[in-house]
Amino acid sequence: xxxxxILVCGGTGCHSSGSDKLFENFESELKAAxxxxxxxxxxxxxxGLCALGPVVVIYPEGAFYxxxxxxxxxxxxxxxxxxGRLVKRLLYTETVAEDTILSLDNTDFYRKQKRVAxxxxxxxxxxxxxxxxxxxxxxxxxxxxxxxTPQDVIKEISDSGLRGRGGGxxxxxxxxxxxxxxxxxxxxxxxxxxxGDPGAFMDRSVLExxxxxxxxxxxxxxxxxxxxxxxxxxxxxYPIAVKRLKIAISQAREVGLLGDxxxxxxxxxxxxxxxxxxAFVCGEETALLNSIEGKRGDPRPRPPFPAVKGLxxxxxxxxxxxxxxxxxxxIRNGSAWFASMGTEKSKGTKVxxxxxxxNHTGLVEIPMGTTLREIIEEIGGGIPNGxxxxxxxxxxxxxGCIPACHMDIPVDYDNLIAIGSIMGSGGMIVMDEDNCxxxxxxxxxxxxxxxxCGKCTPCRVGIRRMLEILEKITSGNGEMExxxxxxxxxxxxxxNALCGLGQTAPNPVLSTLRYFRDEYEAHIINKRCPAGVxxxxxxxxxxxxxxxxxxxCARNCPATAISGEVKKAxxxxxxxxxxxxxxxxxxxxxxxxxx
Amino acid sequence: MPERRxxxxxxxxxxxxxxxLQALRDDMKTKIGVRKDGETRMRIVVGMATCGxxxxxxxxxxxxxxxxxxxxxxxxxxxxxxxxxxCQFEPVVEIYDxxxxxxxxxxxxxxxxPRIIASHxxxxxxxxxYTIGANAN
Numbered sequence: 001x002x003x004x005x006i007l008v009c010g011g012t013g014c015h016s017s018g019s020d021k022l023f024e025n026f027e028s029e030l031k032a033a034x035x036x037x038x039x040x041x042x043x044x045x046x047x048g049l050c051a052l053g054p055v056v057v058i059y060p061e062g063a064f065y066x067x068x069x070x071x072x073x074x075x076x077x078x079x080x081x082x083x084g085r086l087v088k089r090l091l092y093t094e095t096v097a098e099d100t101i102l103s104l105d106n107t108d109f110y111r112k113q114k115r116v117a118x119x120x121x122x123x124x125x126x127x128x129x130x131x132x133x134x135x136x137x138x139x140x141x142x143x144x145x146x147x148x149t150p151q152d153v154i155k156e157i158s159d160s161g162l163r164g165r166g167g168g169x170x171x172x173x174x175x176x177x178x179x180x181x182x183x184x185x186x187x188x189x190x191x192x193x194x195x196g197d198p199g200a201f202m203d204r205s206v207l208e209x210x211x212x213x214x215x216x217x218x219x220x221x222x223x224x225x226x227x228x229x230x231x232x233x234x235x236x237x238y239p240i241a242v243k244r245l246k247i248a249i250s251q252a253r254e255v256g257l258l259g260d261x262x263x264x265x266x267x268x269x270x271x272x273x274x275x276x277x278x279a280f281v282c283g284e285e286t287a288l289l290n291s292i293e294g295k296r297g298d299p300r301p302r303p304p305f306p307a308v309k310g311l312x313x314x315x316x317x318x319x320x321x322x323x324x325x326x327x328x329x330x331i332r333n334g335s336a337w338f339a340s341m342g343t344e345k346s347k348g349t350k351v352x353x354x355x356x357x358x359n360h361t362g363l364v365e366i367p368m369g370t371t372l373r374e375i376i377e378e379i380g381g382g383i384p385n386g387x388x389x390x391x392x393x394x395x396x397x398x399x400g401c402i403p404a405c406h407m408d409i410p411v412d413y414d415n416l417i418a419i420g421s422i423m424g425s426g427g428m429i430v431m432d433e434d435n436c437x438x439x440x441x442x443x444x445x446x447x448x449x450x451x452x453c454g455k456c457t458p459c460r461v462g463i464r465r466m467l468e469i470l471e472k473i474t475s476g477n478g479e480m481e482x483x484x485x486x487x488x489x490x491x492x493x494x495x496n497a498l499c500g501l502g503q504t505a506p507n508p509v510l511s512t513l514r515y516f517r518d519e520y521e522a523h524i525i526n527k528r529c530p531a532g533v534x535x536x537x538x539x540x541x542x543x544x545x546x547x548x549x550x551x552x553c554a555r556n557c558p559a560t561a562i563s564g565e566v567k568k569a570x571x572x573x574x575x576x577x578x579x580x581x582x583x584x585x586x587x588x589x590x591x592x593x594x595x
Numbered sequence: 596m597p598e599r600r601x602x603x604x605x606x607x608x609x610x611x612x613x614x615x616l617q618a619l620r621d622d623m624k625t626k627i628g629v630r631k632d633g634e635t636r637m638r639i640v641v642g643m644a645t646c647g648x649x650x651x652x653x654x655x656x657x658x659x660x661x662x663x664x665x666x667x668x669x670x671x672x673x674x675x676x677x678x679x680x681x682c683q684f685e686p687v688v689e690i691y692d693x694x695x696x697x698x699x700x701x702x703x704x705x706x707x708x709p710r711i712i713a714s715h716x717x718x719x720x721x722x723x724x725y726t727i728g729a730n731a732n
Contacts, residue, residue, distance in 0.1 A: 002626070002660070003656065003659075003660040003673045005627075005630050007630070038656075038657060038660060059630045060630075060672040060673070060674055061674060081675075082643065082648075083643050083644055083645075083648075083675065083677055084640075084641075084642075084643045084674065084675025084676045084677055085676075085677045123630065124627075130619065130623045131623065131627060133616070133619055133620050133623055134620060134623030134624050134626065134627045135627075136620065137620075138616060139616070139617075139620070142613045142616055146613055254609075255609060255610055256609025256610045256611070257610065257616075259609075263610060263611070263612055263613055263616065264611045264612045
């Protein structure tokens with residue numbers, strides 16, 4: 001008896017802008033209007049357009065309401081659900097036509113996207129296993145258990161060309177075949193959900209929007225390598241994801257899709273959750289294994305690789321959340337379908353978390369081979385406030401900055417490495433002319449220096465020394481020999497650090513040195529920060545012609561660095577000035593500038 | 596996050612084989628049919644302005660939804676619209692075929708709905724005696 005579904009986004013983005021309250025209000029308003037039996041409210045995962053949250057979508061019309069507030073709920077219920085009239089002022093502007101609404105697929109944000117890993121995000125209720133099953137959930141597991149041998153499964157995954165989505169890009173089928181080749185006995189399947197890159201939220205969105213697909217894929221992996229036990233290592237900072245995973249596991253156990261003798265085939269598989277305390281290094285696979293075992297999260301030397309000697313010294317495969325999310329779809333649709341998307345060496349799609357100076361902050365999934373320009377200008381809607389694009393940072397602290405001249409490069413694993421960055425897990429931070437590239441490099445090094453586990457010297461000491469040099473440059477004390485010193489350290493750490501995190505930590509410095517060396521030189525030679533970010537290199541000036549002598553700036557200056565008489569031009573004493581910018585904000589005549 | 600009612604699988608016994616999983620999927624598919632974009636064969640639109648509601652459009656809408664569900668017509672959508680200007684004929688139900696042609700049924704009651712759906716929606720032949728053409732005078 002349900003004629004209409006209200007989908008309220010329950011991803012972390014929309015949740016933090018109050019979507020849980022919206023959900024409750026919809027239920028109570030529907031009840032008050034007597035519609036509770038014919039309209040159903042569903043809390044889903046992320047729709048992707050986080051910049052416009054909270055998002056509410058109403059079917060069958062497919063009306064996409066954005067930035068919905070509590071006080072709008074009554075109007076939507078009364079107008080849309082009772083009288084069938086769209087509430088136009090709340091519709092996402094790109095979907096509004098003359099007197100009908102256009103499909104979301106035709107908007108700039110969604111047109112070039114292809115949702116594979118995010119297929120069910122924003123479509124199903126992640127806390128209801130039956131909705132997942134309605135969208136062919138667990139059919140891939142059923143197919144594997146009833147029609148395929150473990151070798152068939154590995155071949156299918158290998159043929160699809162799927163590569164690890166956590167950052168390394170190692171072929172998934174190959175990883176599985178290594179573990180499958182180990183002698184039978186205890187083996188483990190691990191899911192790496194310890195997403196730690198600043199600005200990345202792809203894995204969180206999959207876990208929140210479609211937790212069952214991870215469980216299903218892990219069971220498939222278990223069948224392929226001969227394992228009956230899985231662990232999901234997820235960070236405790238993702239409370240919604242953890243809660244939905246727990247619900248998903250208990251529901252799957254209840255209906256017998258996890259546990260003993262799944263679907264009467266004699267295959268056993270169960271999954272446990274381990275919460276991470278948020279150390280960045282625990283996203284590194286060997287440190288993650290230590291952490292699951294209850295030990296300190298230090299990386300282990302490789303070899304032996306986890307596929308041979310992993311969790312509890314048993315053969316183990318570790319795959320990232322997004323990798324697993326692709327597995328169920330490959331099994332259902334076939335490897336040829338998956339391999340038909342993407343570029344020659346990078347098949348399928350990739351999810352990116354768009355952030356920074358971009359209009360459509362949010363989650364996008366695009367076929368491999370889409371250009372950066374398409375992602376940033378078309379899907380992302382360009383840079384806000386008419387500013388100029390400067391660079392895009394991919395791969396988080398392990399990645400690099402890509403300048404405007406490489407905007408037309410098709411995004412795949414190998415192309416990004418060739419231009420000095422990496423695919424990484426999928427964070428994409430856009431920077432405009434107001435960002436200082438030396439400061440960005442310093443920011444990422446500060447992060448890796450803090451998060452270094454300290455086990456190996458190149459990472460523990462080397463990164464600290466690099467950070468010191470960068471701080472020296474941004475504070476105006478840099479010397480020209482600092483640049484070759486930095487480069488030496490970068491190359492040494494790259495070759496000698498123990499784990500992937502240390503080896504890639506110099507990337508932000510190397511790539512900014514490669515493309516924005518002039519900014520480093522401006523800091524060192526001219527003692528100037530071209531973007532106006534590095535505080536110690538800035539001086540504030542009052543334009544005597546524009547200043548009316550209103551004294552507002554002098555009254556707002558916390559350091560009493562501004563002097564001058566009423567109705568006469570004021571002056572800033574740059575010795576006293578603490579570069580807080582309060583004067584610029586207070587001046588009504590635009591007379592104060594920094595340079 | 597406030598605790599939402601925890602979805603209960605109804606204490607259903609564990610699934611024993613593939614056939615049981617398929618049966619559950621097919622059953623669930625009919626329940627989420629409204630969430631499809633652009634894959635519908637037909638649209639049934641009920642006039643739900645003040646005039647329509649006053650004339651009894653709500654039970655008509657409910658009857659439409661119920662009939663669609665019982666017949667498991669997953670490619671048909673039931674929607675509402677506002678006043679189309681023929682208030683004296685309410686409750687009004689319009690059926691849009693895949694080719695965009697429209698049939699307008701007037702003075703619809705819940706009792707008339709099963710016949711309209713069986714004849715028009717399922718078998719493709721409109722119930723002429725209920726249409727506006729037959730009732731204009």
